[in-house]
Amino acid sequence: MAAPKKGRRAPANQGHPGRTLILVLIAMAALVGGMFSTGTLTPRLGIDLAGGTSFTLAAQNQPGKPNAINETNMNTAVSIMERRVNGLGVTEAEVQKQGSDHIIVNIPKGTDAKQARQQVGTTAQLAFRPVLTTTAGTKTPEPKPSPSQSGKNGKGSGEQATGKDSGKSASPSPSASSTAQGRAVTDALKKPSAPPSASGSTKPSAQPTPPAPGGADIPPALQKQLGALDCSTKQSRATAGEQAANAKPSDPVVACKDDGSQKYVLGPVGVEGTDVKDAKAVFDSQQGQGWIVQMDFTSGGGKKFADITGKLATKTPPQNQFAIVLDGAVVSDPRVSERLNGGNATISGGFTQQSAQDLGNMLSYGALPLSFKIDDETTVTAALGGEQLHAGLVAGAIGLALVVVYLVAYYRGLALVALASLLVSAILTYAIMTLLGPAIGFALNLPAVCGAIVAIGITADSFIVYFERIRDEIREGRTLRPAVERGWPRARRTILVSDFVSFLAAAVLFIVTVGKVQGFAFTLGLTTLLDVVVVFLFTKPLMTLLARRKFFSEGHSWSGLDPKRLGAKPPLRRRRTAPTQTKEA
Template sequence: MFLSGHSTPRLGIDLAGGTSITLQARSEPGQESAVNQTNMNTAVGIIERRVNGLGVSEAEVQTQGNDHIIVNIPKGTNEKQAREQVGTTAQLYFRPVLQLASGEPAPEGSATPSASGSPDEAEKGDGGEAGGDKATEGGDEATDGGSGEPEATPTTQGRAASGALKADATPSPSGPAEDDADPTPSPSASAAEPSEALQKKFEALTCTDTEERTEASEGTKPAEPIVACGTNAQGQWEKYILGPSAVAGTEVDDATAAIDQQGAQGWLVNMEFTDKGKKQFADVTSDISAKPSPQNQFAIVLDGDVVSAPYVREPLTGGTAQISGSFTQESAQDLANMLSYGALPLSFVEESVTSVTAALGGEQLEAGLIAGAIGLLLVVVYLVVYYRGLSLIAIISLLMSAALTYTIMVLLGPAIGFALNLPAVCGAIVAIGITADSFIVFFERVRDEIREGRSLQPAVARGWPRARRTILVSDFVSFLSAAVLFVVTVGKVQGFAFTLGLTTLLDVVVVFFFTRPLLTILARKKFFASGHPWSGLDPKRLGVKPPLRRSRRTVPADPKEA
C-alpha cells in the first residue's frame, strides 16, 4: 500500500470537495427543438462516460432544469483533464482539408506564412476486412521507413493533434506522387474553392490568439466550409480551411486506445464506423486520395479545433482505422474518448465553474462514523457476553476484514480511480453485520456438535462443512444484490453497491483463510479444549449432559440349572 505512494483512500466530492461545472445546452441554428429531455439524457450519459473514462472517479453528471447539465468532479481527480473532457462538448465531424498554413504569427519582415511541414500520412492497410486500416501519427515519417518519426506532443486540450494512416511502404499506383517538402495546396486542384470572405478570414487568422480561434469556430454549420486551428506533432499551431462535413462523429461506432503490437510506436487508437459511416468514410477517402497534399488530408474537428489531420493515399473501405504514432497512454486514451464520446446531440457552453467544499459531507461522515462505531460496539458487546472466549476470534477477524477493506480501497484509488463517498462508507458499515453473521454461523455449528457430545477438535472438523455451505449461500445472495444494484443504478448509489460487494467477497476470504484456521489452532489449546467456563464452549453452559454410566452385570461361568 505504501509502496504505491498512497496511504489514504481517494475521497468523493461529498467528502473532499471538488469542482462543479454548469453547462448550458444550445441547439444548432434552425434546430431549436433539439433541446429536449431525450437529447439531454443522451448528453448526460455521454458526458458521464467521457469523464469517467479517466477512471472510476465518481463524477456526478445530472440535468438541472430544461437546458442545463451539472458536472461535479471530485478533488483528487485530474481536474484540468476532466474539465477539458467536459468542455469539448460540441459535435464531432470529419472534414476534408482544402488549405493548410502555419497558424503562428509570421516573423517581422517575413513574407506570408508558408504552409506547415509535411502533413501526416494515410494509407490503406493490408486486408481491410481482417486487420482493418491502420493510421500512423507523426508528421514527417518516410514511407520507406528510412527517416525517424517526431515525437507527438499533446495539444492544449491534452490530446495528440496529428495523425496518419499507414500500411504499405510502397505508394499505391493510383495515388499521386507525393511531395512532402511542399504541402502548399494548388488552388486549381481544389475540389471546392473557398469563398473570398473565407479566404480573407483564413489569411488573417492567428491561432495563437485564443479569441481569434473562438471567433473562427463560432456559428459554423456542418454543411458549410469553415476555418479552424490545430497543433501538429511538434506542438506548432496550424490553420486550415476545411470543406463541408463528410462524416459526422455519431457514425463512429467505437474508439479504443491499445498498445501497438506490430511496431515500436507505443500506443494507438482504433476506430470503428457504423454501416452508414463506413460508406461515408470510404467515399471521402476515395475522393481525397487522388488529390495533392494537403488536399488528400481529412481533419477530425471537435469543438471547432482540429484534433487530428491524417492524409490518405488509398480509399479506406474496411470500416475500421487506426491512428498510431508517438502516443502516450494518456494522449491515446484522450483521443479515443473524444472519438467515442465527442458526438453529442447538442452543443454546450461552459456557463460557470465553482469550487465545492466538503464541510457538509464532513459533518455527515462524522455522524455516520459515530453511528457505525456505536453499531460495532454493540456487536462486540454481544459477542463478548454470548460467546466469551470465542469473541476474541470474531473481533480479530473483524479487524482483519477492516484492514483488508481499507488497503484495497487505498489501492483502488490510483488503480481505477475509485473514490470513497458517503454511500460507500454506508456500504462498509452494513458489511460489519454481514461479516459478524458469518462468524456466528460457524460458532453455532461448532457448539451444536459439542451439544451432541463431541470434543472440540472433532466438533470444529464436523461443524465447518455445514457452516461453510450456509456462509457461501448467504454471501452469494448479498453479493448478487450488490451486483444488481451496481448495474441498474448510477452515481453515488453505485459507490454503496461497489463497497458492499467488495466487503462481501472479503468476508469469504477472511472466514475461509483466517477465522477457520485460527479456531482450528485454538481448539488444541487447553483453555478451549477443556471447555473452560470463559471459553464460550463450556459443556454445562451449552446444556450437554454427561453420558449415563451403565452397571456391568457379572455372568457366572457355570450358570446354575433351575
C-alpha cells in the first residue's frame, strides 16, 4: 500500500483571512465616503439634544357628540398622529397623551415646523363635499352675473379623479375641463355622449341647465357670504375654516382653498374622512401622468363615493368637482368624468412629489375621532440635553478607558486586537447612524447614546469569550495556530447565543415602546448586529493572521499567550505525538 503523500494543509476553517479583512476595510471606506458625498458628517440629533418644536393640542367636543372625549378616542388620536409624523419622514418625535384631554407632540429640529403644524397640529376633520360654485379667492364687492364671462367657474380643476381601471388615452381629447395643469385621460371624457357643454342627463339630481357663474340654486345667504369672503389673508382663511369645520355635515358651507387662491360654496358631506382606508402617492410611469394619489375606501365608503361621483359626472364645471376638505379648508378639488366604482380612485394632474405625498398623508391620516386646537406652541432648547450628553460622554470615556487598562493589563498583546475591533465597530456604528439620518430620518437622542455606550460592553464581552477559548486550548498543550481554529467554533456558539438574546430584547423593547425608549432599543439592536459582523469578519481573521507571527506564535511574555504564564501542561503535548508515531509504524 502506498504511503500517503505528505504535504502542508491549512488548519480547518482558516479560509482567506486577508480577503475578509480587505472586504471589511472596503465597507468602511464606502460608508465614510457616503458621508462625505452626501455632506452629512454628523448624526441627526433628537429633540433633547438639538432642540425642536413642541405642540400642545387640546381636545374639543364636536357638535352632537358631547361625550366624544374619552380614553379610547384619545388613544386613537395619538396613534393616528404618530402615523402622520412618520408620514412626514420624522422619527424620534414624541406623541404622548397628557391628562384626559391633551396631546403633546415634540418634533426635533431640522423638520419643517410649518408643514408639521399644518399636518400634525391640525384638528383633521376630513370630508368630501361636492362643489356648487367657485370663484377667485379675493373679496368680490358686487357679483356680476353674465352668461359670457364665467372666470373660474367655466374651468375644471387641474386635478382629476379617475378609477384604477380607467382606460388609457394615447392623445387626450379636448374638453372644457382640460387645463394646462392637468388633463382628462379617461374613456368617459372621450365618449361623444358626454359633451362638455351640457350633460343631457334626465336624472332628478342633474341640473336641467348649465349653472350660472354665481352657482345654480344657491341660497342668497350663501351667495352673500361667498362675495364677502376674502381668502387672501391667513386670518380670514382660519375664520372660514373654523366655521366650515363646525358646520353640520348636512349643511352647505363656504370655504377657502388652503392657499387662498379660490373660494367655494360646497354642498353637504358626501363621504366622511373615516371612509378612506388608505391613500398613497405613486409615480405613474405607464400612462405618463407623473405623480398621482391612489385612494382606497372601505366597503361603505366605496358605495358612497360611487354614488356621489355618479351624480357629479353628469354635471358641468365646476359642479363636476368634489372638494377634499380638511378642517374646513379645501386641500384638493378634483373633477369627475365618470362614476367611480370598486372602492378605489386615483387623483392626477400637476402634482409634484411633495404635494402628492402631502395629500396622501392627509387622506390616510386625516380623520381623527376628535377635534383639537393648538393650545400652545413652544421652541425647545437643547441646553439641558447638551449638558446631559456631555456628562454621558465623559462617563462613557471613563468607562472605555478603564476597559482599555484592564485589557492591556490582563491580555497584553491581545488587547491590540480588542482595541482594533472596537475601533472598527465604532467607525461602522457612527457612519451608519449618520447615513440613517437623511435616509430614514433616524435621530440620535440621549437614550440612543446610552444604547451605544452599553454596546461597548457587549462587544468587549465577545472578544473576551474568544480570547479565553484560545487560552484554554493553549492550556491543554496546543500551539497557537490550531488553538485559534479549535477555539473558534466553541466561542462562536457562545457569542451568537449572547448576541441573539441582546438583539431579541432590543427588538421587543422597540416594538412595545414609543418615543425615546425606541431610540435606545434601535441603537442597541444595531450595535448588536455590528458586533456579530465585526467578530466574524474582523476579529477572527485578524487572529488567524497574527497567529502566524513569531511574537504571538512563540508565546512572547507580552503577547498574552505565554504557555508558562497560562499554566500549560507539557505532558499533553507528548500525548499528541503518540498517534503520529503509531501511524508511521
